[in-house]
Amino acid sequence: MKIARILSAGAAAALIISSAALAQQTLTGTITGINRLNDTIAIQQTQSGTVGANTGGAGEEFKVQKGLSLEDLHAGDKVSFTVSETGGSKTVTKLQRQ
Numbered sequence: 001m002k003i004a005r006i007l008s009a010g011a012a013a014a015l016i017i018s019s020a021a022l023a024q025q026t027l028t029g030t031i032t033g034i035n036r037l038n039d040t041i042a043i044q045q046t047q048s049g050t051v052g053a054n055t056g057g058a059g060e061e062f063k064v065q066k067g068l069s070l071e072d073l074h075a076g077d078k079v080s081f082t083v084s085e086t087g088g089s090k091t092v093t094k095l096q097r098q
Contacts, residue, residue: 025082026080026081026082026094027045027046027080027081027082027083028045028046028078028079028080028081028098029043029044029045029046029059029078029079029081030043030044030046030059030076030077030078030079031043031059031073031074031075031076031077031078031079032044032059032075033059033061033075034070034073034074034075036070036071039063039064039066039070040061040062040063040064041061041062041064041070041073041092041095042059042060042061042062043059043060043062043079043081043092044059044060045059045060060090062081062083062090062091062092063089063090063091063092064091064092064095065091065092065093068092068093068094068095072097073095073097077097078097078098079095079096079097079098080095080096080098081094081095081096082094082095
C-alpha cells in the first residue's frame with residue numbers, strides 16, 4: 001500500500017510540474033484591443049498549422065499583471081507574451097512588442 005501511495009504522489013507531482021511548465025509558454029499574437037482603465041488586453045493568438053485556418057474573431061481577453069505598461073502598445077501591434085492562470089483568470093505576466 002505504501003508503494004502505491006508513493007507512486008501516485010510521484011505521478012501527481014509530475015503532472016503539476018508539467019502543467020506549470022506549459023502554463024508559462026511564450027505565445028505570439030496581435031493586439032485587438034486595450035482597456036487601460038481595467039488593465040485588460042485582447043490578443044488574437046498567431047495560428048500555427050494549415051494555411052487559411054480560421055483567424056477571425058476579436059481575440060482572447062487577458063488581465064495584465066501590475067507593473068506592465070500598456071502605454072506604448074496599440075491595437076494591431078504584434079507581441080510575444082506569457083500567460084499564467086490563477087483562480088480561473090488568465091493574466092499576462094510578460095508582454096513585449098515584436
